[in-house]
Amino acid sequence: MSIFKFEPRWKEELVVTGFGGSFVLELPMGEFSAYLPTQTAWERKAPTWAKELWPQLKQELEAWCVANKAQFIVDETASVY
Template structure:
């Protein structure tokens, strides 16, 4: 996986945002009530759950997601009780 590209983010129905880079993707929570809000698990939780392709990418994901959230005017919360779902590698 390229460590130099930028993760792309797109909202998906059922209150998720999908992050993708180089054909790999993951989903995290994006509340879609009166105001959207993104939630990213902590680095420790990410690393514990990440498949091999996603290990070592948390800081890049955090930075790219923070920039995306800022451009969308969405707050971002990082917490241990947040979830992430990794799509199978293709």
């Protein structure tokens, strides 16, 4: 069962919505790819309701990237807002 819904939006953003709210990840279009912070960085940057959900988010975002032909990149410097 999916926890997250992914919706690309202009300005190279991926809106991620879950049961506790939403946040935005980077989705550069030049080289279509989705960026997720490492688990350690996620715990510092994520909304409170989503801090413990990194493993599920990683799994679902990776599947979304495969289905949408996007690269999936885990990077400590990735933004969450």
